Amino acid sequence: MFGRIALLGFGLIGGSIARAAKAQGLAGEIVTTARSEKSRQRVRELNVVDRVTENNIEAVKGADLVILCIPVGDCGPVAKEIAPHLKPGAITSDVGSVKGSVVREMAPHLPAGVHFVPAHPVAGTEHSGPDSGFAELFVNRWCILTPPAGTNPAAVEKLHTFWTAIGAKVEVMTPDHHDLVLAITSHLPHLIAYTIVGTADELEQVTSSEVMQFSASGFRDFTRIAASDPTMWRDVFLANKEAVLEMLGTFNEDLAKLTRAIRRGDGEALFEHFTRTRAIRRGIIQIGQDSAAPDFGRPHPSLPPVPKPYSGE
């Protein structure tokens, strides 16, 4: 599909694209970058890509598809750095969780004759680093493309085909709409998870070890996304400030409403709310975006050996 693919960055997303593209045979050659010598050494050992380099310019030379797989705050500077070295006709894309700011910061640097097709694969885990990726990460997940007006339709089509080939379903929308959608489906949930995990960690009345010990009652679910990559998430909140603050405003109003119901002992309002929220989970399971297994399918160890029978029986 592509003679050469350059992936700038080999973390969870870059590493998963590399593994999936290799498994599906989508590139004659895959080149990647990694910042530290330690990471480059690890990438070599993993034997997924054909070449790993420290140098962005060297990586993009001659590449037919260049994907920036780096924190969104780095996209502008890297676009500026690589722009003069991009192959004419190459597709340049990214995987950033924010699209408005990435488009604003990358587009001005990219030369005519290079096709800019910003992308966001809506998939991930809480892990990061060269070992965290896997070829199946994008299967059955959505990849959102936000091509600026006037982008070459053939380039959009080709990137669409690429993402489909590694298992994703593709949707096209504007950067602004993307940023609103992700503010509620991803950024606000992460902010809230990061907040409550921090709150629990700093309480005076309850120790951290108690919090961990009794976390299976709900709290542990929040710790997963609050363990996500700090650099990536710092950049997301800085880059999608307005949409996040807007969603946060609505969330705060709703939390105030439920708080009032608790304070007043309004069981009916609580019951009504708690009944309504069940439907959205059913919908998510129906469209295949989560497992129907209880507790996300977490494993349950077997019962201990049967205790000695009570002497009275």
Added chain:
Amino acid sequence: MFGRIALLGFGLIGGSIARAAKAQGLAGEIVTTARSEKSRQRVRELNVVDRVTENNIEAVKGADLVILCIPVGDCGPVAKEIAPHLKPGAITSDVGSVKGSVVREMAPHLPAGVHFVPAHPVAGTEHSGPDSGFAELFVNRWCILTPPAGTNPAAVEKLHTFWTAIGAKVEVMTPDHHDLVLAITSHLPHLIAYTIVGTADELEQVTSSEVMQFSASGFRDFTRIAASDPTMWRDVFLANKEAVLEMLGTFNEDLAKLTRAIRRGDGEALFEHFTRTRAIRRGIIQIGQDSAAPDFGRPHPSLPPVPKPYSGE
């Protein structure tokens, strides 16, 4: 271990206790109650208990261990109803997620000679009803006992042994401390999850189907606990109002701090916070209270068939 166990209620918790006690051979006979004829019919089909009845009084007669497995709001009235019919020397317990109010509402009704040992198994899934239980639910989870001062130590010890025999680890604390610990590890996380799922469902700018479609980016994690049983959770918030409001106050302060950091573009404060919250997840995994597998071990389907090779290669 017990000649007869009576489980009042056969939902997720009652049904799991029944299955585990049967599997481990801890009772000569297990009796349960279920409110609707449909549920009783289902309980009979499941063939886990020896007898199912609509009538609480009938169920507790002659039982050596009686466990109320019902919403916390029902515990007081049911204690009053069954009190005159409890076997002298029987242990009476419950599984409520709130302990202060349950102790206050049950204890006055229970006659001398009956041992009241309130309990809370810190385990569950988002499912409810007679089919939702399973014998392994309590394995490696904590069960908190909150016996009032002066409770017969042998009765506490016997209930401790019972919970250990079905896989749980047991801790003893005061009802008030229990309610603070659970307010942060369970009740506040549920409240926040219920809130954000409601918020997402009512937005004007983003449709519910977009929310579901792109939920794998974080949101879907919250929908699991927001799908928990509405009656149970209404009662929890009414019964543990003070501790929940106290934790909510701290959470709101922390959320305001992070909001300010976003508004001011203070990347350093965000990065520092997001780094700190990783440690608590590592701790939870280390003590065996969550899986180390990425994404809670959710399944990932295989890659699609390899696309036809590009003609140019």
